[in-house]
Amino acid sequence: xxxxxxxxxxxxxxxxxxxxxxxxxxxxxxxxxxxxxxxxxxxxxxxxxxxxxxxxxxxxxxxxxxxxxxxxxxxxxxxxxxxxxxxxxxxxxxxxxxxxxxxxxxxxxxxxxxxxxxxxxxxxxxxxxxxxxxxxxxxxxxxxxxxxxxxxxxxxxxxxxxxxxxxxxxxxxxxxxxxxxxxxxxxxxxxxxxxxxxxxxxxxxxxxxxxxxxxxxxxxxxxxxxxxxxxxxxxxxxxxxxxxx
Ligand SMILES: C[S@@+](CC[C@H](N)C(=O)[O-])C[C@H]1O[C@@H](n2cnc3c(N)ncnc32)[C@H](O)[C@@H]1O
Numbered sequence: 001x002x003x004x005x006x007x008x009x010x011x012x013x014x015x016x017x018x019x020x021x022x023x024x025x026x027x028x029x030x031x032x033x034x035x036x037x038x039x040x041x042x043x044x045x046x047x048x049x050x051x052x053x054x055x056x057x058x059x060x061x062x063x064x065x066x067x068x069x070x071x072x073x074x075x076x077x078x079x080x081x082x083x084x085x086x087x088x089x090x091x092x093x094x095x096x097x098x099x100x101x102x103x104x105x106x107x108x109x110x111x112x113x114x115x116x117x118x119x120x121x122x123x124x125x126x127x128x129x130x131x132x133x134x135x136x137x138x139x140x141x142x143x144x145x146x147x148x149x150x151x152x153x154x155x156x157x158x159x160x161x162x163x164x165x166x167x168x169x170x171x172x173x174x175x176x177x178x179x180x181x182x183x184x185x186x187x188x189x190x191x192x193x194x195x196x197x198x199x200x201x202x203x204x205x206x207x208x209x210x211x212x213x214x215x216x217x218x219x220x221x222x223x224x225x226x227x228x229x230x231x232x233x234x235x236x237x238x239x240x241x242x243x244x245x
Pocket of ligand 1: 006007009010011021049050051052053054055056070071072073076094095096097111112113114117118
């Protein structure tokens with residue numbers, strides 16, 4: 001999507017993010033898994049890359065874990081800041097490759113395909129490198145992402161339709177470039193047209209493992225989801241835990 005940059009996603013989706021995406025993954029299971037990784041590492045803090053509105057970070061902080069979070073979108077962070085418990089989480093506007101704060105971390109995590117918001121292999125590789133530099137010994141980097149399928153395609157789907165409002169999801173997928181991009185187009189009688197663009201560069205679990213290896217991180221565990229269902233050839237998503245050797 002021409003004109004799209006690192007801030008575009010958060011600035012376009014902030015107002016609907018919690019309504020549309022609150023239920024995209026199991027928050028309790030995520031918090032339980034991250035809590036165990038913190039224990040394995042001998043303590044926090046935990047850093048979330050692309051913390052967004054705090055969907056996962058706030059419940060994690062409520063368990064007593066020290067949580068920090070970086071996000072490129074001021075609009076997403078403003079929503080987080082207005083929520084109960086926000087004073088327990090340290091956040092800053094920045095980039096998940098270059099602005100990882102001043103601390104070292106017991107756990108760094110990037111949830112719900114957010115790593116793919118880095119739209120080149122080089123940026124994703126750089127992210128693994130900077131995370132590895134900030135992990136303490138026994139620390140973990142948890143990545144949650146979908147497993148790509150290799151088919152090209154274009155689609156227009158209906159996300160929501162009522163008498164006075166329709167939200168269309170328009171997307172295209174170029175497998176050769178590992179790029180998927182799209183727009184949610186909201187049409188209303190009263191407010192006209194609203195566009196919410198998104199664009200990702202996706203990577204297979206094997207490609208992520210190679211990026212991790214190049215950053216001196218090894219795969220310690222892989223499941224299908226945060227509830228730790230076994231990962232199989234049919235899994236459409238994965239939760240992978242990388243560790244410093
Ligand atoms: C799909 S949302 C996920 C939010 C949250 N982690 C969750 O699971 O609900 C992706 C987030 O990543 C942020 N983001 C995108 N590119 C980024 C970058 N280069 N650096 C930091 N944050 C980024 C967006 O602003 C958005 O808040």
